[in-house]
Amino acid sequence: MKRICFLVDSIFSFGGVQRVTSVIAKELARDYNVTIVTFDPPQTKDTSMYRLEEADLNYRFFAYPRISRLKQNCCRLYSAVYRKLRLQSRWASDLYALSSFPSELRNALAEELRQGKYDVIVGVHAPLAARLATLRRQLPGVRLLGWSHNSFEALFGKSSLYIGPEIKRHYVYQFRKLDKVVLLCQHDVATYRQYDPAFTPLYIYNPLTLTPGQCSDGSSRRFLAVGRFSHQHKGFDLLIKAFSLFAAEDSEWQLDIVGEGEEEQLYRTLIKTSHLEDRVHIHPFTNDIQAYYSQAQVYVLSSRWEGFGLVLVEAMSHGLPVVSSNLPTSLEILGDFGLYFENGHVESLARQLQEATRIDWPAKSREAIAIAHRFDVDGIIGQWKSIIGQ
Numbered sequence: 001m002k003r004i005c006f007l008v009d010s011i012f013s014f015g016g017v018q019r020v021t022s023v024i025a026k027e028l029a030r031d032y033n034v035t036i037v038t039f040d041p042p043q044t045k046d047t048s049m050y051r052l053e054e055a056d057l058n059y060r061f062f063a064y065p066r067i068s069r070l071k072q073n074c075c076r077l078y079s080a081v082y083r084k085l086r087l088q089s090r091w092a093s094d095l096y097a098l099s100s101f102p103s104e105l106r107n108a109l110a111e112e113l114r115q116g117k118y119d120v121i122v123g124v125h126a127p128l129a130a131r132l133a134t135l136r137r138q139l140p141g142v143r144l145l146g147w148s149h150n151s152f153e154a155l156f157g158k159s160s161l162y163i164g165p166e167i168k169r170h171y172v173y174q175f176r177k178l179d180k181v182v183l184l185c186q187h188d189v190a191t192y193r194q195y196d197p198a199f200t201p202l203y204i205y206n207p208l209t210l211t212p213g214q215c216s217d218g219s220s221r222r223f224l225a226v227g228r229f230s231h232q233h234k235g236f237d238l239l240i241k242a243f244s245l246f247a248a249e250d251s252e253w254q255l256d257i258v259g260e261g262e263e264e265q266l267y268r269t270l271i272k273t274s275h276l277e278d279r280v281h282i283h284p285f286t287n288d289i290q291a292y293y294s295q296a297q298v299y300v301l302s303s304r305w306e307g308f309g310l311v312l313v314e315a316m317s318h319g320l321p322v323v324s325s326n327l328p329t330s331l332e333i334l335g336d337f338g339l340y341f342e343n344g345h346v347e348s349l350a351r352q353l354q355e356a357t358r359i360d361w362p363a364k365s366r367e368a369i370a371i372a373h374r375f376d377v378d379g380i381i382g383q384w385k386s387i388i389g390q
Helices: 016-028 049-054 069-085 090-099 103-115 126-133 152-156 165-175 186-195 236-247 264-273 290-295 310-317 328-337 346-356 361-375 377-388
Strands: 003-008 033-038 057-061 120-124 143-147 180-183 222-226 254-258 280-283 298-301 322-325 339-341
Touching (some): 003 126, 016 033, 069 165, 120 126, 126 143, 152 165, 152 186, 236 346, 254 290, 298 310, 298 346, 322 328, 339 346
């Protein structure tokens, strides 16, 4: 039986990446020996999250050793020069890979991964995938895969909050050392290929990660948005402002936002200053998110960027029509089904909220359920097995 490892920043915390990784790992555990190596502290282990206890999974907890201040400063110096000068050569990238991931850290992680005697290791998220690539020589005979959960633009765009354009070339050089890199949509495959024709990633859509609850009956007059309250990402600030414009013309519809994170106070302040306390409701993360989908009438994705809009599939599986920012991944998932607004444009979103109240809801609901079926986990896990091998 092949031994598979998922190398993750975290698995025992709230987030879409954690949820998708859990679902894929659980499904693969039916046919493979699967281990999750995580940087979570051991005391955070909670296999009730994402129903991890349903599968025979192994867990290992890893922490990097400390390195000397002198070594840190030397490494930071070259890293700063690389970013400042935006060096483009392969040798400069390889030096940056070493400076940004010092030998003490590389060796410790390589030793941890060697102990598992894995046949396949999947680096989850772009930064861990790039670090895994630096261990290529230290893990001979192991199939190394990267799995990026953010879009090309989110990672490398001018306004990126993650990596930034100055080291875009570095990441692509490192990705090319891996046996395969998995992206989340066709658009990103095309974008990477356009940037570097020598880089040949593939895409595998994320599957529906929950068992749908009762389908909505379309009568609640409630918009729903779900996601982590992280800086700018989900665009809930835009949504609240747009709903304020919408509410000036409508006295019945309400908005539920489900999630947690550092921007919660910002959202509550926007709600208060817009005098929407009776119409916009913030709810904490719950393992029973199906109840919110079942009670909603229209789902709203206000994100400024997405690697893959998993919540879109979840919402459609409950029969919900969708209003979405015109992100490439949304266009790819929804096609002509979605009601799109211009990304980041409050007035455009407000107009589409109004349009959503006038649609042929029963017809849209049936179409939503049909689209959601395309993301059944059985077909998607077959794609993962094809790159892992039997």
